[in-house]
Each structure stands twice: as structure tokens, then as C-alpha cells.
Amino acid sequence: MHQQEAPAIQVKSLSKTYDNGFKALDDITLEIGHGEIFALLGPNGAGKTTLISIITGLVNRSAGDIRVGGHDIVTAYRAARQLLGLVPQELATDSFESVWDTVSFSRGLFGLKRDDAVVESVLRDLSLWDKRTHKIRTLSGGMKRRVMIAKALAHEPRILFLDEPTAGVDVELRRDMWNTVRRLRDSGVTIILTTHYIEEAEEMADRVGVINHGRLLLVEETRQLMKQLGRKRLTIHLSDPLEQLPEGLNGYGLQLDEDGHALILDYERTAGQSRIADLLRKLDANGVTIGDLHTEQSSLEDIFLDLLKDRA
Numbered sequence: 001m002h003q004q005e006a007p008a009i010q011v012k013s014l015s016k017t018y019d020n021g022f023k024a025l026d027d028i029t030l031e032i033g034h035g036e037i038f039a040l041l042g043p044n045g046a047g048k049t050t051l052i053s054i055i056t057g058l059v060n061r062s063a064g065d066i067r068v069g070g071h072d073i074v075t076a077y078r079a080a081r082q083l084l085g086l087v088p089q090e091l092a093t094d095s096f097e098s099v100w101d102t103v104s105f106s107r108g109l110f111g112l113k114r115d116d117a118v119v120e121s122v123l124r125d126l127s128l129w130d131k132r133t134h135k136i137r138t139l140s141g142g143m144k145r146r147v148m149i150a151k152a153l154a155h156e157p158r159i160l161f162l163d164e165p166t167a168g169v170d171v172e173l174r175r176d177m178w179n180t181v182r183r184l185r186d187s188g189v190t191i192i193l194t195t196h197y198i199e200e201a202e203e204m205a206d207r208v209g210v211i212n213h214g215r216l217l218l219v220e221e222t223r224q225l226m227k228q229l230g231r232k233r234l235t236i237h238l239s240d241p242l243e244q245l246p247e248g249l250n251g252y253g254l255q256l257d258e259d260g261h262a263l264i265l266d267y268e269r270t271a272g273q274s275r276i277a278d279l280l281r282k283l284d285a286n287g288v289t290i291g292d293l294h295t296e297q298s299s300l301e302d303i304f305l306d307l308l309k310d311r312a
């Protein structure tokens with residue numbers, strides 16, 4: 001009979017109290033399936049790094065059970081660890097080693113035989129092949145990040161953790177990283193990434209776990225979550241200030257700002273598009289000339305407050 005494959009990650013009632021008495025994780029239960037991109041979304045200090053450090057065996061848990069591919073991370077540490085790759089937040093930027101040597105060496109750390117074909121394929125997949133003889137310290141920030149991923153993939157793990165893969169990187173590099181992550185998933189690797197950017201979770205993840213103050217507030221399909229997450233504000237800067245809102249624009253929930261230079265609309269993220277298209281047509285029809293448009297969304301903190309209120 002075909003045996004059902006265990007989930008990629010199973011975390012049950014996990015808590016962590018650091019030596020100084022600080023409780024960084026509080027009763028986390030979570031299951032992640034094979035082939036998912038899962039985002040752990042939360043502000044700085046929420047406990048994201050602690051959680052992935054425990055799963056990857058770098059930090060000890062205080063309580064709870066964790067299995068990786070069905071292997072208990074304590075009693076079957078080697079089997080569990082073999083399945084995992086970790087790309088940490090910090091970049092190793094000052095290495096004099098070549099890209100090839102670094103990646104090949106990482107494979108050896110797992111007790112695996114040298115396998116040039118695997119290293120070559122990892123480097124090619126990450127567009128690092130042309131740079132294989134370059135010293136790491138001479139590479140650009142984006143290339144260094146890729147080397148970190150290549151190192152984590154050198155032992156062919158089935159599950160890859162990326163801790164804040166795009167913290168502090170520019171927009172172009174962020175898109176580049178997102179594409180890299182998608183390609184990895186398409187090659188069959190389960191991806192778990194941490195982020196404090198809502199946009200990143202929205203763009204990348206199949207499911208999102210929202211974490212704050214060490215507690216997993218919810219786990220949801222990204223599409224479902226985005227329906228719940230906060231509101232957006234559209235600010236329409238006017239070329240010619242208005243003294244009052246034209247009558248034809250009543251009923252849209254628009255507000256004129258104090259000096260009449262801008263119209264403001266608060267709306268649910270999901271209700272947005274058609275309503276705004278309609279509104280813009282109405283503005284035109286009412287002779288309102290638009291200077292500029294600007295949208296912003298609720299901060300992560302606002303969203304947490306909303307979520308907690310809903311769940312109270």
C-alpha cells in the first residue's frame with residue numbers, strides 16, 4: 001500500500017522561553033504541506049527567527065513537538081536536518097573563498113560525498129554559474145544573497161527556510177528574489193519565508209501565518225487573508241482646489257481635506273478596483289481635475305489591532 005507522506009513541517013504546542021525569562025514563542029501549532037510557499041508575517045521581534053531557528057535545530061525549544069517530513073527534530077535530528085536548508089538573515093559578505101568552493105563545502109558539512117553535478121545545477125539554477133570562480137566578497141549584494149541560497153541548497157534539501165530574504169533590498173532585487181523563490185518551488189522545494197512586508201506575503205505565499213508577540217494569530221490562505229487585511233486609503237490631489245464636494249460626488253464616501261486640495265477615500269482592499277474606476281469617471285464628469293493619485297494601506301500594527309479586535 002502507498003504510504004501517505006508526512007507533512008513537510010508539523011509544529012505542535014511549541015513554546016520558547018529564553019534564559020533571561022523572555023517568552024519568545026507561546027503555544028505555536030502549525031502544519032505546512034509539501035510544495036507550499038508559506039510566509040510567516042510579523043513585525044520585528046515577533047518571534048519569526050526564533051521559530052525557524054528551533055525548527056532548523058539552532059535553538060532549543062522549551063516545550064512542544066516538531067517533526068520535519070515526519071522525523072522528530074530531537075530523536076531523529078539527522079534525518080530531519082538533512083531535509084532542511086536555511087538561508088539566514090545576515091549575509092556572509094567578507095569571504096575570500098570562491099562561489100564554487102563555498103557551495104561545494106556546504107554540501108560536505110552534511111556528510112555528503114562531493115558531487116560536482118549537483119553543485120553545477122544549483123549554481124546554474126541561481127544564475128551563478130558564470131560567477132563560480134569569483135570570490136564572494138567581490139560580488140554585488142544581490143549575488144551574495146544568491147550564494148547564500150546556493151549554500152543552503154547544496155545538500156539538496158526538500159524544505160528551504162528564508163529568513164527575511166528581501167529585508168533592505170531595492171525593488172528590483174526584491175522582484176528578482178521573488179522569481180528565484182518561485183522557480184525553486186516549481187522545482188519541488190517547499191519554501192518557508194519570514195517577512196514583515198505585507199506585500200511580500202501577498203505576492204509570494206500560498207498561505208500566510210500571522211505572528212505577533214510570540215503568538216500565531218492566524219493561518220490562512222493568502223487570498224482569504226487579504227480580504228480581511230486592513231483598509232486602503234486613496235488620496236486624490238487636485239489641480240484646482242475645491243471649496244466643497246460637488247453634489248454629483250456624494251455617496252462615494254469621499255472627504256475633502258481641510259484646504260480643499262485633496263479628496264480622500266478609505267475603502268476595503270477587496271472592494272477597491274471597480275469602485276475606484278467608477279469614481280474616477282465621476283470625477284471627470286464633474287469637472288474635477290486630478291493632479292496626482294496616491295494610495296497607502298494600513299500598517300502591520302493597525303492590521304494586528306484589527307485582527308485582535310475581531311477575535312476578541
Ligand SMILES: Nc1ncnc2c1ncn2[C@@H]1O[C@H](COP(=O)(O)OP(=O)(O)OP(=O)(O)O)[C@@H](O)[C@H]1O
Binds near residue numbers: 020022042048
Ligand atoms: N537569545 C535570546 N535571549 C533573549 N531574548 C531573545 C533572544 N533571541 C531573541 N530574543 C527576543 O525574542 C524576541 C523574538 O525575536 P526574533 O528574532 O525571533 O523575532 P523576529 O520576529 O525574527 O524579529 P526580526 O524580524 O527582528 O528578526 C525578541 O523580542 C528578541 O529580543
